Amino acid sequence: MKTTVLSLLRAAPDTAIVLTAPGRRGLTYRELRQLVGRIHRQLAARGIGAGDRVAIVLPNGPEMAAAFLAAASGLSAAPLNPAYKQAEYEFYLSDLRPKLVLVEAGSDNPVRAAAEKLGVAVAELKVEADAPAGAFSLWSEEAGCVPPSPDHEALVLHTSGTTSRPKVVPLSQANLFASARNIADTLQLTAQDHCLNIMPLFHIHGLMAVILASAGAGASVCCTPGFNALRFFGWATEEKPSWYSAVPTMHQAILQRAERNPEAVAQMKLRFVRSSSASLPPAVFKALQETFHCPVIEAYGMTEASHQMASNPLPPGEQRPGFVGRAAGPEICILDADGAPLATGKEGEVCIRGTNVTSGYENNPTANAASFVDGWFRTGDQGYLDADGYLKITGRIKEIINRGGEKVSPLEVDDVLLEHPAVRQAVTFAMPHKTLGEEVAAAIVLVEGATLEPAALQAFAAETLAAYKVPRRIVILDEVPKGATGKVQRIALAGLLGLGEE
Numbered sequence: 001m002k003t004t005v006l007s008l009l010r011a012a013p014d015t016a017i018v019l020t021a022p023g024r025r026g027l028t029y030r031e032l033r034q035l036v037g038r039i040h041r042q043l044a045a046r047g048i049g050a051g052d053r054v055a056i057v058l059p060n061g062p063e064m065a066a067a068f069l070a071a072a073s074g075l076s077a078a079p080l081n082p083a084y085k086q087a088e089y090e091f092y093l094s095d096l097r098p099k100l101v102l103v104e105a106g107s108d109n110p111v112r113a114a115a116e117k118l119g120v121a122v123a124e125l126k127v128e129a130d131a132p133a134g135a136f137s138l139w140s141e142e143a144g145c146v147p148p149s150p151d152h153e154a155l156v157l158h159t160s161g162t163t164s165r166p167k168v169v170p171l172s173q174a175n176l177f178a179s180a181r182n183i184a185d186t187l188q189l190t191a192q193d194h195c196l197n198i199m200p201l202f203h204i205h206g207l208m209a210v211i212l213a214s215a216g217a218g219a220s221v222c223c224t225p226g227f228n229a230l231r232f233f234g235w236a237t238e239e240k241p242s243w244y245s246a247v248p249t250m251h252q253a254i255l256q257r258a259e260r261n262p263e264a265v266a267q268m269k270l271r272f273v274r275s276s277s278a279s280l281p282p283a284v285f286k287a288l289q290e291t292f293h294c295p296v297i298e299a300y301g302m303t304e305a306s307h308q309m310a311s312n313p314l315p316p317g318e319q320r321p322g323f324v325g326r327a328a329g330p331e332i333c334i335l336d337a338d339g340a341p342l343a344t345g346k347e348g349e350v351c352i353r354g355t356n357v358t359s360g361y362e363n364n365p366t367a368n369a370a371s372f373v374d375g376w377f378r379t380g381d382q383g384y385l386d387a388d389g390y391l392k393i394t395g396r397i398k399e400i401i402n403r404g405g406e407k408v409s410p411l412e413v414d415d416v417l418l419e420h421p422a423v424r425q426a427v428t429f430a431m432p433h434k435t436l437g438e439e440v441a442a443a444i445v446l447v448e449g450a451t452l453e454p455a456a457l458q459a460f461a462a463e464t465l466a467a468y469k470v471p472r473r474i475v476i477l478d479e480v481p482k483g484a485t486g487k488v489q490r491i492a493l494a495g496l497l498g499l500g501e502e
Helices: 031-044 061-076 086-096 110-120 173-188 204-216 229-239 249-258 262-267 282-292 364-370 410-417 454-460 490-495
Strands: 018-019 052-058 076-079 099-104 121-124 151-156 168-172 194-197 220-223 243-246 272-275 296-302 309-312 331-335 348-353 376-385 392-395 401-403 405-406 423-433 435-447 474-477
Touching: 018 031, 018 061, 031 061, 052 086, 052 490, 061 076, 061 151, 061 204, 061 296, 086 099, 086 110, 086 151, 099 110, 099 392, 121 376, 151 173, 151 331, 168 173, 168 282, 173 204, 173 296, 194 229, 204 220, 204 243, 204 296, 204 331, 204 454, 220 401, 229 296, 243 249, 249 282, 249 423, 262 296, 272 282, 364 376, 392 410, 401 423, 401 435, 405 410, 410 423, 410 454, 423 490, 435 490, 454 474
Parallel strands: 018 220, 052 076, 052 099, 076 151, 099 121, 194 220, 194 243, 243 272, 272 296, 435 474
Antiparallel strands: 151 168, 296 309, 331 348, 348 376, 376 392, 401 405, 423 435
16 A cells, blocks of 8 residues: 555545534545545646645635645645735745645635735635535546655645744655554544544644544544634534644633533543643643543644654553653654763753654755754754653753753743642743843733732742742733744744843
8 A cells, every 4th residue: 555645545434424514514535535536637637736736725624624635645735824914925835836726715815916926826616505514626627647656745834933934844645644644543543533623724733633644544523613712612512522632722721611611511522632732731731631531642743743753642551741752653862962862861852753754844955954863853842751751841942041051941930830720821931131141031821810910920939940940020911922823932922022131
């Protein structure tokens, strides 16, 4: 069997459901396979085939999921955030050079203007009124097409680019095949599983951990319009999911709503809850366990690894709060600054290698030279492996706060601040300081109805943390600014909050 996305979609029975949406008829695997073949032939009629890039600019939902599966299984999918402005689209389209951009019928998204300016063709999805969730067509012309090989590109994404120009990450058919299998094996996904997707589908987490891993396992996914804490429990009651995956900020918002929806919570029969894309504070891990009465599976992923690198196991394996689990696909090692392996328990840079890891950034020899050492990919994360092979991430190397030579892990401070009963969210970050270079600061969101003075929280933190780790500046906010995928951008926070040198 070829290690391609197309081969993943061929295993499930024809009548099994693959995609649903609130209030919509489900799409069967037979209908998905027919859709995929039809779209491949329609694109072939316009000279678009294996390895060619197709940009997808659609809102979250079943059509976005189906468009991704169709593009990734026969071409190269290039999903873009539908909230971008025209100038952002011009940058990404110039960088990616797609053959086509897919949009909703009647869409006035600014990607149209950007595509027209750059001479990129645009196609609208045609969706019949009574079509099952995800079904669409492009045009009537069809032509014969050749399926991709394992080496063909299947997905292309940009890095977040918070500190430099975003880098282009091409991922092959073999990369996606390996990662989808790794995730499905880790989560023991079967045809009986049904995931409630709340992750954005222009990001590796939702695309791989939810859509492709489920489709490769013969499971099903409910494709919601996107994350909405107010609607989460209504969707859950209607769809009866066996699991969901989210970033920690989403989990925190869901937990807050859970207090007001005890009946809906009681009806949920989750096999597990999954968390990835940012560190899950132990306090949130515990609250999820106590609320949903199921295992909480924290995983570790990144775009360059086609998502999953490590994961906590399901029972009877142990789920360790504060750890991202054991290697779950690629090999993991800890290297020092010179590229030498470190012993168990020693802190250094987390490095990976495996069939799910990109072969390198596109047209960026400088980044590739810096990112690969002796076949290992350097993640940029700092951490260590314990005696049982569980990985502890102690921080993003670029996010570690250097306070006059004393290094402070923001994650460590976060975990302490979150132990205070009045704190719902805590994000520790570096702020500029005239003499120390950097000082420790924290953005805090309080539990609804709670009050707390910064000085009281500093005193609380000082009971656990060394004095130099206690935030000198605490800003209490209604909401911490986040990026498009729901992740907090620590490096940019001082600037976003207007905190200059002190």
